[in-house]
Amino acid sequence: MTDRVAWTERLRRHFPWITLTTLVILVGITDFNFLRPDNLLNLAADIVPLLIMAIGMTLVIYIGSIDLSSQSIANMATVLTTIALPSFGVGSGLLVLVAGLAFGAVSGVVTTRLKVPSFISTLAVGGIALSVGQFASGQQALHMDAEMRRHAFGWMVGRTAGIPHELIVALLLVVAAWFIQGRMTAGRTFKAIGAGEPVAVASGIRVERYKILAFALSGMFAAIAGLVFSVKLSGGSPTLAEGFLLPAIVAVLVGGTPLTGGVGGVVNTVIGTMIVAVVRASMLYLNIPAMGQQIFFGLVLIVAIASTIDRSKMRIVK
Amino acid sequence: MFELRNVEKRYPGVHVLKGIDLSIAPGEIIGLVGENGAGKSTLMKIIYGAVQPDAGTIEIDGAPVHFRSPRDAMKMGIGMVYQEQSLIPNLSVMENIFLGFEQQFVHLGVIRWKKMAQAARVQLRKVKLDIDPGMITSRLTFAQRQLVELAKVLALEERVEGHLVILLDEPTSVLSKDEIELLFSLVRELRRRASFIFVSHRLDEIIALSDRIYVLKDGLVVDVIPAREARVETIQKKMVGRDIALEYYRENRQEPYDADKVLLELDHVVLPGRQHDVSLTLHAGEVLALVGVEGAGREGILRAIFGLKKPDKGTIRIRGEAMRTFSASHSVAQGVGYIPRERKIEGIASGMNVYENMTLSQMGHYSRGGVLDIPAERALARDWIRRLSIKVPSEESDCGNLSGGNQQKVVLAKWRSGGSDIILLDHPTRGLDIGAKEDVYDMVRDMCADGVGVILVADTLEEAIGLSHTIAVIKDGEIKTWFTCQLGAKPSLYDLIHHMV
Numbered sequence: 001m002t003d004r005v006a007w008t009e010r011l012r013r014h015f016p017w018i019t020l021t022t023l024v025i026l027v028g029i030t031d032f033n034f035l036r037p038d039n040l041l042n043l044a045a046d047i048v049p050l051l052i053m054a055i056g057m058t059l060v061i062y063i064g065s066i067d068l069s070s071q072s073i074a075n076m077a078t079v080l081t082t083i084a085l086p087s088f089g090v091g092s093g094l095l096v097l098v099a100g101l102a103f104g105a106v107s108g109v110v111t112t113r114l115k116v117p118s119f120i121s122t123l124a125v126g127g128i129a130l131s132v133g134q135f136a137s138g139q140q141a142l143h144m145d146a147e148m149r150r151h152a153f154g155w156m157v158g159r160t161a162g163i164p165h166e167l168i169v170a171l172l173l174v175v176a177a178w179f180i181q182g183r184m185t186a187g188r189t190f191k192a193i194g195a196g197e198p199v200a201v202a203s204g205i206r207v208e209r210y211k212i213l214a215f216a217l218s219g220m221f222a223a224i225a226g227l228v229f230s231v232k233l234s235g236g237s238p239t240l241a242e243g244f245l246l247p248a249i250v251a252v253l254v255g256g257t258p259l260t261g262g263v264g265g266v267v268n269t270v271i272g273t274m275i276v277a278v279v280r281a282s283m284l285y286l287n288i289p290a291m292g293q294q295i296f297f298g299l300v301l302i303v304a305i306a307s308t309i310d311r312s313k314m315r316i317v318k
Numbered sequence: 319m320f321e322l323r324n325v326e327k328r329y330p331g332v333h334v335l336k337g338i339d340l341s342i343a344p345g346e347i348i349g350l351v352g353e354n355g356a357g358k359s360t361l362m363k364i365i366y367g368a369v370q371p372d373a374g375t376i377e378i379d380g381a382p383v384h385f386r387s388p389r390d391a392m393k394m395g396i397g398m399v400y401q402e403q404s405l406i407p408n409l410s411v412m413e414n415i416f417l418g419f420e421q422q423f424v425h426l427g428v429i430r431w432k433k434m435a436q437a438a439r440v441q442l443r444k445v446k447l448d449i450d451p452g453m454i455t456s457r458l459t460f461a462q463r464q465l466v467e468l469a470k471v472l473a474l475e476e477r478v479e480g481h482l483v484i485l486l487d488e489p490t491s492v493l494s495k496d497e498i499e500l501l502f503s504l505v506r507e508l509r510r511r512a513s514f515i516f517v518s519h520r521l522d523e524i525i526a527l528s529d530r531i532y533v534l535k536d537g538l539v540v541d542v543i544p545a546r547e548a549r550v551e552t553i554q555k556k557m558v559g560r561d562i563a564l565e566y567y568r569e570n571r572q573e574p575y576d577a578d579k580v581l582l583e584l585d586h587v588v589l590p591g592r593q594h595d596v597s598l599t600l601h602a603g604e605v606l607a608l609v610g611v612e613g614a615g616r617e618g619i620l621r622a623i624f625g626l627k628k629p630d631k632g633t634i635r636i637r638g639e640a641m642r643t644f645s646a647s648h649s650v651a652q653g654v655g656y657i658p659r660e661r662k663i664e665g666i667a668s669g670m671n672v673y674e675n676m677t678l679s680q681m682g683h684y685s686r687g688g689v690l691d692i693p694a695e696r697a698l699a700r701d702w703i704r705r706l707s708i709k710v711p712s713e714e715s716d717c718g719n720l721s722g723g724n725q726q727k728v729v730l731a732k733w734r735s736g737g738s739d740i741i742l743l744d745h746p747t748r749g750l751d752i753g754a755k756e757d758v759y760d761m762v763r764d765m766c767a768d769g770v771g772v773i774l775v776a777d778t779l780e781e782a783i784g785l786s787h788t789i790a791v792i793k794d795g796e797i798k799t800w801f802t803c804q805l806g807a808k809p810s811l812y813d814l815i816h817h818m819v
Contacts (some may be wrong), residue, residue: 183690184685184688188674189679194669196667199663199667201626202624203650204646205646267584
């Protein structure tokens with residue numbers, strides 16, 4: 001019996017990339033144009049903001065929590081970047097980063113010190129971030145001055161040898177997150193918290209600090225996602241990143257990081273995001289209206305959670 | 319007649335029950351005794367349907383039965399009165415009594431409370447409890463709740479054919495003397511209605527109440543004694559079994575400790591919720607055992623030293639320095655290591671491999687600027703795998719898949735490799751088989767030889783006596799008396815039990 005368990009367990013680990021390859025082949029068969037390198041590159045460049053947000057989300061889900069504030073923080077970030085650009089130039093990016101970090105840290109503090117479950121604390125902090133964005137923008141879409149944008153963030157757009165620059169930015173962030181997760185004490189601690197928080201506590205680890213760190217990093221990644229998105233679209237609005245949250249969570253879970261945490265990680269999320277991208281693209285090929293996407297992602301989310309969750313860690317679900 | 323024939327149960331790494339035969343005649347009261355880890359609780363779980371046996375049969379009046387759940391067992395008249403009570407505190411007494419069996423009172427989809435209250439009163443009368451069935455359970459005393467629990471089981475009587483078998487798991491552990499008398503006379507009276515299986519650590523009670531006594535040891539029934547002929551000492555002897563080698567606890571390796579080197583001092587420490595203060599001194603190379611019944615306050619002392627609990631008063635000094643901050647990370651930094659009772663919850667992170675588990679408490683030593691030196695971690699793990707002969711394919715194996723003994727070795731290696739010299743052992747051999755236990759005993763002696771001080775909350779009294787240099791007997795949070803356990807002058811079980819209860 002243990003053999004069979006180990007076997008399904010092993011298969012589960014490979015499930016994400018098998019899904020991805022299958023999907024790519026399926027869509028490729030339907031329309032061969034899909035497989036053309038420039039199409040794939042465009043597809044990849046399009047999902048960069050989502051990928052960055054999902055990477056941050058991964059760290060929080062990895063410790064067994066959830067971050068529902070990402071989308072709102074990204075929204076706020078688009079507004080703040082656009083507003084701050086004239087006065088701070090490239091510094092506006094740093095400013096937004098710090099804002100995201102701070103909002104995430106607040107979620108972390110509320111979760112650990114006040115013992116508010118993360119789905120509530122991040123929902124609340126997300127609400128605050130959304131309002132900050134609305135106030136700052138005066139509830140309207142803002143536009144960046146083309147010259148300032150080129151001067152401050154020109155390096156983020158454009159291509160080198162056919163590779164979109166934002167893809168390189170995303171790659172660097174993935175590597176950074178992967179390094180934190182796999183090679184640093186913080187990442188090891190995140191894993192321990194996800195795998196068994198009482199063990200981490202009983203090993204003398206200051207678990208609360210690391211949890212706050214995970215939330216703060218998630219907030220920062222969400223802010224970077226907003227920054228990249230606003231540069232890409234040359235403007236900001238408090239609703240610009242609408243519709244990001246669900247796909248980001250789906251990307252993490254489909255990638256193989258279960259809600260209970262401890263397994264999976266950044267690389268899984270890269271694959272998960274690609275799956276989301278391919279599914280999205282296939283909807284275009286299959287002429288499914290954009291409005292229907294959230295229905296689909298909602299269903300995928302339920303299936304992904306139900307099939308990846310480690311039930312031995314969650315006896316009772318409330 | 320309720321019978322078990324050759325019942326076996328295995329868990330990964332342990333053969334808990336190795337073929338148990340047990341029979342209960344109608345109206346009979348049998349006692350079930352054994353040390354922790356002898357298999358008592360697993361046996362009980364099999365009887366009331368919470369666990370399914372791997373082999374053997376359960377028969378009622380000669381017909382084999384299969385229980386897939388406690389509810390199945392209840393339908394056949396087997397009921398359990400839980401030690402940690404199973405009543406739901408915010409429901410009324412009658413709702414608790416008929417929990418899951420409300421259907422009989424339902425009329426057109428609505429529960430008729432009057433009818434339920436009436437039926438509940440009938441059950442309460444059986445246990446001579448005169449309370450309002452509509453009362454909220456949390457407002458009852460502990461003894462009253464226990465009787466309600468018994469009434470709940472007795473309510474099976476009207477629903478099943480044949481005789482009831484009722485398990486009483488340590489029913490007297492928190493009752494006063496009068497309450498115990500009351501319970502016993504009640505049980506004797508109820509023999510008309512049911513047979514009882516009575517589990518207790520208090521052997522005199524077992525002898526007083528039961529007809530026959532089953533002695534369990536290492537998953538086997540080593541003897542069945544008619545209670546009339548039973549004596550506490552003989553049962554004890556059977557429970558422990560004298561076939562154990564004299565050096566089982568590695569007494570031959572017990573060296574005197576270094577009385578000049580004080581590692582840890584508790585100076586009139588009062589823990590939250592306790593009346594009395596605790597003072598003790600731990601020296602280098604000493605094993606200090608805290609003995610007492612469940613709930614006497616042994617774990618509280620360990621948790622305070624480990625910084626998980628802040629004392630109300632008094633000082634804890636580590637190597638002469640008073641502890642001011644109470645957090646696990648602080649204690650760990652001071653060289654305290656904790657081997658928890660709940661190995662799978664607090665000891666081992668399953669899903670993490672051997673080296674990740676070993677360095678979890680000391681990542682600072684294996685990283686620079688927050689970046690881990692993984693090759694050094696691996697080398698450490700390989701070294702300790704060899705030193706403690708941990709049976710594991712490689713240092714990258716998931717610790718969740720190891721046997722209990724090997725998991726415990728990993729936990730010990732975690733603290734030993736980090737240089738902790740005050741080691742708190744909370745039931746370190748719980749659930750381990752004999753071989754693994756002996757390995758742990760060897761490791762305790764190794765630690766002492768290295769000048770480590772050990773505070774031990776042992777799985778059994780024998781273990782405490784065998785391993786320790788000093789024993790503190792604790793009752794209701796107070797150290798009642800001290801024993802020195804020098805080689806050749808160890809106190810007997812009886813000496814200790816005498817002060818424990």
